[in-house]
Amino acid sequence: MEEKRLPRREREKIARRGEIFAAALDLFSEKGYHNVSMHEIAEKAEFAIGTLYKFFENKEALYKALVMGQALKFHDELNKAIDDICGDEVQRIRNYVRAKGEVFMQNTSMIRLYFAETRGASFNIKAGLDTEIQKMYEDFLQKLASVFESGIKKKRFQKILDPYYLAVAIDSLTNAFLFLWLGNPEKHPYSENVDIMMKMFFENIALR
Amino acid sequence: MEEKRLPRREREKIARRGEIFAAALDLFSEKGYHNVSMHEIAEKAEFAIGTLYKFFENKEALYKALVMGQALKFHDELNKAIDDICGDEVQRIRNYVRAKGEVFMQNTSMIRLYFAETRGASFNIKAGLDTEIQKMYEDFLQKLASVFESGIKKKRFQKILDPYYLAVAIDSLTNAFLFLWLGNPEKHPYSENVDIMMKMFFENIALR
Amino acid sequence: MEEKRLPRREREKIARRGEIFAAALDLFSEKGYHNVSMHEIAEKAEFAIGTLYKFFENKEALYKALVMGQALKFHDELNKAIDDICGDEVQRIRNYVRAKGEVFMQNTSMIRLYFAETRGASFNIKAGLDTEIQKMYEDFLQKLASVFESGIKKKRFQKILDPYYLAVAIDSLTNAFLFLWLGNPEKHPYSENVDIMMKMFFENIALR
Amino acid sequence: MEEKRLPRREREKIARRGEIFAAALDLFSEKGYHNVSMHEIAEKAEFAIGTLYKFFENKEALYKALVMGQALKFHDELNKAIDDICGDEVQRIRNYVRAKGEVFMQNTSMIRLYFAETRGASFNIKAGLDTEIQKMYEDFLQKLASVFESGIKKKRFQKILDPYYLAVAIDSLTNAFLFLWLGNPEKHPYSENVDIMMKMFFENIALR
DNA sequence: GATGAATGAGGTTTCATTCAT
DNA sequence: AATGAATGAAACCTCATTCAT
Numbered sequence: 001m002e003e004k005r006l007p008r009r010e011r012e013k014i015a016r017r018g019e020i021f022a023a024a025l026d027l028f029s030e031k032g033y034h035n036v037s038m039h040e041i042a043e044k045a046e047f048a049i050g051t052l053y054k055f056f057e058n059k060e061a062l063y064k065a066l067v068m069g070q071a072l073k074f075h076d077e078l079n080k081a082i083d084d085i086c087g088d089e090v091q092r093i094r095n096y097v098r099a100k101g102e103v104f105m106q107n108t109s110m111i112r113l114y115f116a117e118t119r120g121a122s123f124n125i126k127a128g129l130d131t132e133i134q135k136m137y138e139d140f141l142q143k144l145a146s147v148f149e150s151g152i153k154k155k156r157f158q159k160i161l162d163p164y165y166l167a168v169a170i171d172s173l174t175n176a177f178l179f180l181w182l183g184n185p186e187k188h189p190y191s192e193n194v195d196i197m198m199k200m201f202f203e204n205i206a207l208r
Numbered sequence: 209m210e211e212k213r214l215p216r217r218e219r220e221k222i223a224r225r226g227e228i229f230a231a232a233l234d235l236f237s238e239k240g241y242h243n244v245s246m247h248e249i250a251e252k253a254e255f256a257i258g259t260l261y262k263f264f265e266n267k268e269a270l271y272k273a274l275v276m277g278q279a280l281k282f283h284d285e286l287n288k289a290i291d292d293i294c295g296d297e298v299q300r301i302r303n304y305v306r307a308k309g310e311v312f313m314q315n316t317s318m319i320r321l322y323f324a325e326t327r328g329a330s331f332n333i334k335a336g337l338d339t340e341i342q343k344m345y346e347d348f349l350q351k352l353a354s355v356f357e358s359g360i361k362k363k364r365f366q367k368i369l370d371p372y373y374l375a376v377a378i379d380s381l382t383n384a385f386l387f388l389w390l391g392n393p394e395k396h397p398y399s400e401n402v403d404i405m406m407k408m409f410f411e412n413i414a415l416r
Numbered sequence: 417m418e419e420k421r422l423p424r425r426e427r428e429k430i431a432r433r434g435e436i437f438a439a440a441l442d443l444f445s446e447k448g449y450h451n452v453s454m455h456e457i458a459e460k461a462e463f464a465i466g467t468l469y470k471f472f473e474n475k476e477a478l479y480k481a482l483v484m485g486q487a488l489k490f491h492d493e494l495n496k497a498i499d500d501i502c503g504d505e506v507q508r509i510r511n512y513v514r515a516k517g518e519v520f521m522q523n524t525s526m527i528r529l530y531f532a533e534t535r536g537a538s539f540n541i542k543a544g545l546d547t548e549i550q551k552m553y554e555d556f557l558q559k560l561a562s563v564f565e566s567g568i569k570k571k572r573f574q575k576i577l578d579p580y581y582l583a584v585a586i587d588s589l590t591n592a593f594l595f596l597w598l599g600n601p602e603k604h605p606y607s608e609n610v611d612i613m614m615k616m617f618f619e620n621i622a623l624r
Numbered sequence: 625m626e627e628k629r630l631p632r633r634e635r636e637k638i639a640r641r642g643e644i645f646a647a648a649l650d651l652f653s654e655k656g657y658h659n660v661s662m663h664e665i666a667e668k669a670e671f672a673i674g675t676l677y678k679f680f681e682n683k684e685a686l687y688k689a690l691v692m693g694q695a696l697k698f699h700d701e702l703n704k705a706i707d708d709i710c711g712d713e714v715q716r717i718r719n720y721v722r723a724k725g726e727v728f729m730q731n732t733s734m735i736r737l738y739f740a741e742t743r744g745a746s747f748n749i750k751a752g753l754d755t756e757i758q759k760m761y762e763d764f765l766q767k768l769a770s771v772f773e774s775g776i777k778k779k780r781f782q783k784i785l786d787p788y789y790l791a792v793a794i795d796s797l798t799n800a801f802l803f804l805w806l807g808n809p810e811k812h813p814y815s816e817n818v819d820i821m822m823k824m825f826f827e828n829i830a831l832r
Numbered sequence: 833g834a835t836g837a838a839t840g841a842g843g844t845t846t847c848a849t850t851c852a853t
Numbered sequence: 854a855a856t857g858a859a860t861g862a863a864a865c866c867t868c869a870t871t872c873a874t
Contacts (some may be wrong), residue, residue, distance in 0.1 A: 256839040609786075
């Protein structure tokens with residue numbers, strides 16, 4: 001709706017940004033920040049090097065915008081899944097696990113980028129780049145924790161562990177299974193394994 | 209004992225290697241491979257740049273030797289802990305979880321390096337550098353899995369999930385709690401949290 | 417004619433290449449490959465160091481392109497002179513001797529470069545750089561030999577020596593006189609001396 | 625005789641110098657001055673690097689001493705051959721040509737070194753290194769010239785060309801044939817070819 | 833006197849960034 | 854507004870030379 005209202009110039013600009021992002025995502029996720037040059041991105045995006053600098057102040061800004069965009073998209077999906085109130089707490093968490101799998105498995109190159117940023121490899125890039133994403137990630141964990149907390153309050157779950165740690169646990173478990181899937185999709189099907197894992201998880205914390 | 213038998217020259221050489229490693233570990237773990245220059249390492253280690261190249265063929269070789277050394281030290285401890293037969297399967301896994309915490313919490317800068325290498329950020333460095341460590345990691349996971357398998361055979365654990373996935377799960381959970389501890393040691397004490405988590409884990413898979 | 421048709425960009429690029437070549441020729445011929453740094457060439461050519469690497473992949477490639485260019489130019493002249501069919505065999509060889517002198521005496525710095533490459537000093541640079549030039553030189557010697565052979569067949573020359581050796585002989589004699597001229601142009605005028613030498617040469621092999 | 629009188633220390637020192645020279649000659653003649661490192665020479669000569677610097681002030685001094693030694697040995701032989709008064713002028717020059725071939729063909733690695741120094745490749749090394757050898761070479765050419773001059777005075781040779789140029793000519797011709805021999809000894813036997821060439825040379829300048 | 837570990841100046845090369853066209 | 858040639862700081866690495874043992 002709104003986009004159609006945008007002047008052609010503006011629309012074209014956004015499209016160009018998208019093309020740059022697409023090229024950059026491919027390259028960064030495959031080779032890492034320091035092994036990709038601005039020339040490489042320019043060539044892959046079919047723009048002149050100068051054009052990249054019209055859109056982004058420098059390499060770091062491009063990288064940050066890219067990662068932020070991916071993270072926003074990703075967290076948006078996760079938040080949508082977990083906010084879906086058409087279900088109880090168990091359902092909301094199952095929703096999140098499924099959505100996480102879907103987003104990642106459809107955007108494999110995003111995975112590496114995302115893990116690099118949330119799992120400490122981002123120190124490869126200048127300090128401070130990652131704080132926003134860390135914040136977004138932290139916020140999401142808090143929301144996940146609040147779902148567990150709500151479940152505990154409703155006496156649907158035992159309070160074995162601090163809800164925040166339950167959130168951390170389920171997040172790290174899903175990550176682990178996504179990594180396995182990434183390494184060998186046929187051998188390690190995410191949905192099946194995660195399903196079993198979830199069952200075990202809830203059986204454990206469920207109140208009978 | 210044996211070390212004292214080494215000729216002085218040899219001992220000094222090893223000591224120097226150690227000093228280089230110490231400087232490199234600090235810098236790499238803080239800033240990442242590509243943001244540390246050989247000059248920086250030389251300066252921190254108080255050697256001339258040429259001396260570094262007497263000890264290591266090039267930057268990559270230095271990095272690889274450093275990471276391999278850390279990984280060996282780390283896996284050595286883990287293997288010792290898990291191989292300890294003075295206990296049943298539960299005890300062996302508890303041992304591993306505790307040992308992992310101890311090694312990491314005493315070598316915080318090793319953590320970042322280690323996660324960078326096992327969790328995919330190593331693509332920042334030339335391909336192939338990480339295969340040996342990946343292999344070591346994989347071998348350890350197999351051993352962990354075999355402990356679970358043995359517990360299942362002895363009917364101590366239910367077979368809810370493939371033993372390999374149990375290994376992956378417990379490894380990823382301990383990692384997650386180590387990360388939390390790393391970010392805020394006081395707020396997130398590893399041992400306590402992991403203890404609760406372990407209890408929950410074993411209650412779940414234990415056969416009554 | 418044709419050059420004017422080239423787009424400005426293209427012409428400028430060629431001009432810049434030429435400026436780099438000119439600076440490099442001066443420096444290499446004066447100091448030798450290993451005593452000239454890329455920075456030196458860049459400074460002399462009034463370009464930034466990076467610009468050199470836009471034009472040539474590396475130092476060796478620049479050197480090779482320079483030497484090949486000079487060699488092509490040189491052999492082109494020699495071949496034109498010797499292929500000139502407006503004369504008998506004696507005339508064609510006289511043409512070659514004169515042309516060789518002209519090219520060299522107008523491009524003194526080319527001489528050192530050329531002799532370094534055809535006379536074995538090229539082992540200073542990585543192996544294989546010189547094979548193309550050696551081939552070009554060898555081909556020329558063969559052509560020179562074929563002129564002698566033709567003269568022998570036409571019974572204009574005696575067959576004292578294998579035509580190839582006659583070619584080698586006349587080539588080495590002209591080189592020697594060019595060297596003398598290079599050391600002291602006034603004292604050792606190439607044309608005069610070579611004329612006498614030629615006379616002596618042909619008197620000797622001529623059939624009366 | 626005299627050598628036996630030298631104290632052991634002195635004799636050993638000379639022997640060591642010889643070993644260094646032998647290693648250096650092999651390496652320099654094969655790879656060129658700039659592609660041979662002092663470490664390489666030390667290793668091949670089985671000395672410590674420091675020892676080399678006890679014998680020679682620096683790399684250049686070692687190279688210069690080596691080349692001078694070779695040149696002295698070479699010119700000594702040539703001078704002996706040409707000074708042999710048991711023959712007329714033709715015989716003395718024949719002697720020189722034969723001796724030159726013998727010395728070179730028994731010391732092939734000397735050839736490259738020698739040509740590098742007399743034929744301009746020495747500009748690869750710092751200026752001034754070569755002047756002494758150039759002088760020695762020049763002196764020899766003068767002596768060769770004087771033999772021709774003497775032959776002309778005795779009316780054995782015609783005066784076609786300045787005796788100095790005759791000397792230059794015969795020297796360059798022998799060099800050329802030595803080069804051919806070096807490239808393919810079986811295909812281009814020096815003695816045979818040079819014999820024919822000499823015959824032709826003297827028939828030409830001989831007075832009947 | 834011999835040794836060889838240590839030194840560091842200086843070489844080659846890369847690549848993020850600028851700016852005239 | 855887009856281009857891409859030019860820039861030059863800074864990276865990696867070599868090797869002639871020194872000097873404490």
